[in-house]
Amino acid sequence: MKKSLAHAAFGILALALATTASAQVKPEDQIKYRKAGYSFMSWNMGKIKTNLDGSYNKDQVAAAANAIAGIANSGMGALYGPGTEKDVGAQKTRVKPEFFSDKEGVTKVAIDFNKAANNLAKVAADGDAAAVKVAFGDLGKTCKACHDQYRAE
Amino acid sequence: MKKSLAHAAFGILALALATTASAQVKPEDQIKYRKAGYSFMSWNMGKIKTNLDGSYNKDQVAAAANAIAGIANSGMGALYGPGTEKDVGAQKTRVKPEFFSDKEGVTKVAIDFNKAANNLAKVAADGDAAAVKVAFGDLGKTCKACHDQYRAE
Numbered sequence: 001m002k003k004s005l006a007h008a009a010f011g012i013l014a015l016a017l018a019t020t021a022s023a024q025v026k027p028e029d030q031i032k033y034r035k036a037g038y039s040f041m042s043w044n045m046g047k048i049k050t051n052l053d054g055s056y057n058k059d060q061v062a063a064a065a066n067a068i069a070g071i072a073n074s075g076m077g078a079l080y081g082p083g084t085e086k087d088v089g090a091q092k093t094r095v096k097p098e099f100f101s102d103k104e105g106v107t108k109v110a111i112d113f114n115k116a117a118n119n120l121a122k123v124a125a126d127g128d129a130a131a132v133k134v135a136f137g138d139l140g141k142t143c144k145a146c147h148d149q150y151r152a153e
Numbered sequence: 154m155k156k157s158l159a160h161a162a163f164g165i166l167a168l169a170l171a172t173t174a175s176a177q178v179k180p181e182d183q184i185k186y187r188k189a190g191y192s193f194m195s196w197n198m199g200k201i202k203t204n205l206d207g208s209y210n211k212d213q214v215a216a217a218a219n220a221i222a223g224i225a226n227s228g229m230g231a232l233y234g235p236g237t238e239k240d241v242g243a244q245k246t247r248v249k250p251e252f253f254s255d256k257e258g259v260t261k262v263a264i265d266f267n268k269a270a271n272n273l274a275k276v277a278a279d280g281d282a283a284a285v286k287v288a289f290g291d292l293g294k295t296c297k298a299c300h301d302q303y304r305a306e
Contacts, residue, residue: 024199024203025196025199029196032192033192033193033195033196035189036188036189036190036192036193036196037189037193037196039185039186039189040186040189040190040193040224040227042186043178043182043186043189043190043232044227046177046178050177060228063226063227063228064227064228066222066223066226066227067223067224067226067227068223069219069223070219070220070221070222070223070224071193071220071223071224073216073219073220074193074197074216074217074219074220075213075216075217079196
């Protein structure tokens, strides 16, 4: 839990501050990279779901959960810099304007997401499918909460 | 080291076998997801490089290295299934035909990549910038080795 909170705190820090490192990434690439992160997490969520629905491979689930947590903890907030609130070049984005104004709400969904992702990785390492099912559902709810509030249809 | 090798072995297993989970992913989506994984790793490699070239933020580097390792260990080999050796729909791929025939060579670059990614994550957790520089260079070499052999210009 202490580690999860530390991770969440780091995610928020990265969300709040455009770091030197991220400032050098063009807005078009920021959109590309954040979409890549969500896309890759989506593949791994799908793998976990398939395992929960069918025959359960502990190693595959643990690896998928670690990939999701690694991405969740990587400070993706830095990929929402100025100029990324609308389509840029070839990169389309569905982010709503509210994402850039509702700091309190975004901080909450980001913390919830980080905590749930880290919890899933922890639970998946233990290999108990029933516990993974709960943690997976909890993580899915945090994805949906952000999509409902900040992603256009 | 034992953990790194276990991770590498899992990556290879995933590379060799199209699992039930991955078999349900359409070829077009397999290409989309593998490109997303490389793209997201690229962002994190860039962040580490920026830290090594400028002021060093241990937490940011460790998080980036964990994201890379999480993706590297996620069994991306399953995203090179039948039908993904050329462009599908909107998804373009630069993978060379040799990738699908040279099993021994691909296994080697995959193992080297997994080991280097796990080593970087381990070293980054310790926070020694000089050691991270070496591990980062080693990982970059494994990326380049695969690109040189199996990625078209």
